[in-house]
Amino acid sequence: MMIIRPIARRDLADLLTLASKSGIGLTSLPQNEATLSARIERALKTWQGELPKSEQCYLFALEDTERQQVVGVSAIEVAVGLSEPWYSFRVGTQVHASKQLNVYKSVPTLFLSNDHTGHSELCTLFLDPDYRHGENGKLLSKVRFLFISAFREHFSRKVIAEMRGFSDEHGRSPFWESVGRHFFSIEFAKADYLSGTGQKAFIAELMPKHPLYVDFLAEDAQKVIGEVHPQTAPARKLLESEGLRYQGYVDIFDGGPTLEAEIDEIRAVKSSKLVKVVLDNAVVGSDAPAYLVANDNYPHYRALLVHAELYDDRLRINAETAAALGVEQGSQVRVITLIAQEKA
Template sequence: MMVIRPVIQDDLAALRELAAKTGVGFTSLQDDEAQLRARVERMIGTWQGKLPLSEQGYLFVLEDTDTEKAVGICGIEAAIGLNEAWYNYRVGTLVHASKALDIYSQMPTLFLSNDHTGHSELCTLFLDPAYRHHKNGQLLSKSRFLFLATFPDRFGSKLIAEMRGVSDEQGCSPLWESLGRHFFSMDFAQADYLTGIGQKSFIAELMPKHPLYVDFLSEEAQAVIGQVHPDTIPARKILEAEGMRYEGYVDIFDGGPTVEAYIHDLRIVREIRSWPVEIVENSSGSANTFYLVGNESFCDYRVISGTPEFSETHIRLTRDQADRLNVGAGDTVRAVTLFAQETVS
């Protein structure tokens, strides 16, 4: 069985294995043992109530219970940009007009922005390629929405997710080559690595503060603004199916889009229901309707997916499902359909 749980120190070796498979452009999961260890410690400190809001974050792993190994990772940052400025580009328009010459032109531009300061962020979604089947990706990504719905007071009103932008197999980003390299004098992979390990001050020191005209960029760079890396297309589709939308903000390095939504507008948050648990020997469930099921324990959070049965008053879980969720008969869990356009009985 696959189960979502909070990250622990013993996951470090597995996390490094995952980080080694991500490739250039995956800023939030770097193959750096010291950085990974510090981040895991910060996540544990959040669950223990030791950190201020500006430092709070949550990391979850997808564990294969047969091997007891973490094979996927996903995260939520509680409030971004409160310690260090959070930068992205807002895609906008500047108008140049002259009545005397009868000229009117609209020029697409990139404005350096801190507009998402204080918002919560979905981050660090990565699933081992060997496990990209049987709805594991859906479970990994959407389990975070279940956590947001269960503990809403720990997050801001708005949620964002920065999507990985376009780069080739050698780590070359068209936007970086046409824009970023002129100001930073380093390779995209190096800038990506520095931001991933938290060294972001160089962005404020070197990035131009005035609007940049998109038409001055190469055609290749213009074409990737707001586009995702091919490997990120499934992740974007999952988020958009739950109500997140691109609103014209992109990453300053690779031009990848930011999708966003008010948390209360997310499909899972709107449709989730609480159910008392009934333990059954076997559950035939519905072969066509999958559910996310999560417990209500903050420090011992668990989520599984499956096809449980429902009575008028209870959710019926097998003993194995209940054990994976760390719940017993009479305890309350939260459940919601894994996909939209399905409703709980």
């Protein structure tokens, strides 16, 4: 069974294994034991209510219960940029015009921005390549929306998600080569690693404070502004299906897009509902609707994906599923369809 639960200290070894498979570009999952251990402790203290909003982060583990192994992680930062600046490039426009010469030209620009300060962030989404099949990826990503829906008061009015930008099979980022390298004089992988381990002061110290003209960048760099890494395309499509959109902000290192949405407009926040559990051990076919189901138990949060029958605000699940969720006959659970229902 694949189940979502809060991260635990015992997961550190599995987290390091996942980090070794993540490659360049996932800055929040560096292959660094001290950093990952601190990340786990921060998540535990968040659940225990011991941290200020500026430091809070929820970190979820996807566990294969048969192997007792964590095979994926995803997270929510409660409010970015409150303890240290949060940087992105805003894609904008400057107009150059001359009536005398009859010239009017719009020029795309990149401007260093802190516009997302205070917003909640979806981050650290990574699934072991061996488990990238079926609906594991959807479960790991979308469970965060179900959690936000249940505990809306813990989050900001807007949520963002920085998507991994384009880099080739050798880890070369065209955007970095045309922008970052000129200001940092280090390799993309090094800057990426430093940022992921919390060493971000160099960003403010070295990044340009004036707009950059996009037309001055190399052609391959211009083409990848706002584009995602090929492996990230499914994740972008998934988030867009939940209501997030690209609004013209990109990552300062690789040019990847930032998606964003008002939290109250997210599908799970608007459409998830509480229903009662009905225990039924009858076999339900895989053609039955797929639901994300969570117990809404804050300190012992559990969520999973089930094919089940839902009617009259009652969800039929078997005893094994109920035990995994920590619920029983008549308990309330939060549900939403895995895939958004298309309007007629």
